[in-house]
Amino acid sequence: VGTLTFKDAPSMVTEFAAVMKKMASYKHSIGTGDTNATDETRVVDGKIYLIINPVNYYDIVARLTIQNANGVFVTNMPFISPDHIIQSVDVPVNKLIVFIENGYDATQSQPEKISEYKETFAMKRATLYAIDMLGNGKPVDNYAAQVYDIAIPTSGGSGE
Structure with a gap:
C-alpha cells in the first residue's frame, strides 16, 4: 500500500494518520459481482494491530522509546498502542501488516x-x-488488512 519510514516523531504522526485513515474506509459490496459498491467508514481507534518481523520490531521499538524525567523508559506511538505490535517470523523482513481487530x-x-x-x-x-x-x-472485506513496506533510516551504533 505504501512505505512507513518511522523517520522522526512528526513523520510517524503523519504516516500513522494516513494508515488510520486507510483502515477506516472501505468499500461495502454484496458478493464479487456487485457493481453498486458503496464507500463506507468504520471506527478503528484502538482496533488496529501491526504484525512485523522480529528483526524490524526492535528497529521500530527503539524509535518509539524515550526516557522520561524519572529515568523510566517509555514506549509510545501515535494512534496505536505499543502492545498492538505483534512479532511474527512469517512476515518478511522490511514488511509490515496492518489489520483491524475482528476483520x-x-x-x-x-x-x-x-x-x-x-x-x-x-x-x-x-x-x-x-x-x-x-x-x-x-x-470480512478486502480492506481488513494492508501490507506496507518499511524503510527505516539507519543511524547510530550497530549494537554489536
Missing part, C-alpha cells in the same frame, strides 16, 4: 475425525491417534 472470520468447516493407526510403519508397538480438523478463514 477476519475463521471457522471450522468439519468436525474433528479421530483415526486410529496400528500399522507398524507408523509407530512400533504403539497406537497412533490422528485428529483431522479442517478450517477455513477469510477477511
Whole structure:
C-alpha cells in the first residue's frame, strides 16, 4: 500500500494518520459481482494491530522509546498502542501488516475425525491417534488488512 519510514516523531504522526485513515474506509459490496459498491467508514481507534518481523520490531521499538524525567523508559506511538505490535517470523523482513481487530472470520468447516493407526510403519508397538480438523478463514472485506513496506533510516551504533 505504501512505505512507513518511522523517520522522526512528526513523520510517524503523519504516516500513522494516513494508515488510520486507510483502515477506516472501505468499500461495502454484496458478493464479487456487485457493481453498486458503496464507500463506507468504520471506527478503528484502538482496533488496529501491526504484525512485523522480529528483526524490524526492535528497529521500530527503539524509535518509539524515550526516557522520561524519572529515568523510566517509555514506549509510545501515535494512534496505536505499543502492545498492538505483534512479532511474527512469517512476515518478511522490511514488511509490515496492518489489520483491524475482528476483520477476519475463521471457522471450522468439519468436525474433528479421530483415526486410529496400528500399522507398524507408523509407530512400533504403539497406537497412533490422528485428529483431522479442517478450517477455513477469510477477511470480512478486502480492506481488513494492508501490507506496507518499511524503510527505516539507519543511524547510530550497530549494537554489536
